[in-house]
Amino acid sequence: MPEPCPRCGMKLWSRALPRPLRFHDLRHTTATLLLKAGVPVATVQRILRHSDPAITTEVYGHLDVEDMRKGLDQLDFAAPEPTPAE
Secondary structure, X not given: OOEEOOOOOOXXXXXXXXXXXXXXXXXXXHHHHHHHOOXXXXXXXXXXXXXXXXXXXXXXXXXXXXXXHHHHHOXXXXXXXXXXXX
C-alpha cells in the first residue's frame, strides 16, 4: 500500500516500478534538455535530423511553467525614460 510523502502528500511506493524505455524516448529527452539549455532550435533540428523546425519545437519541445516564466521575465515592462527637451 503506498504511503503519502511527508512533504507533498503524493503516493510513495515501497519499491520502484520500472517502466519500459524505448530508444525513441531518448530523442524526446535530448530535444527537451537541449531546448531548455538554450540551444538554438535550428541546432536541435539538425541534431535530430528533422526536416522542419516545427517538428522539433511542437513535438519534442516539452516546456514547463518555469520555462514560460523565464520567457516572460525577459519582457521589459519598464516605462521608457523621457528624453530631455531641447
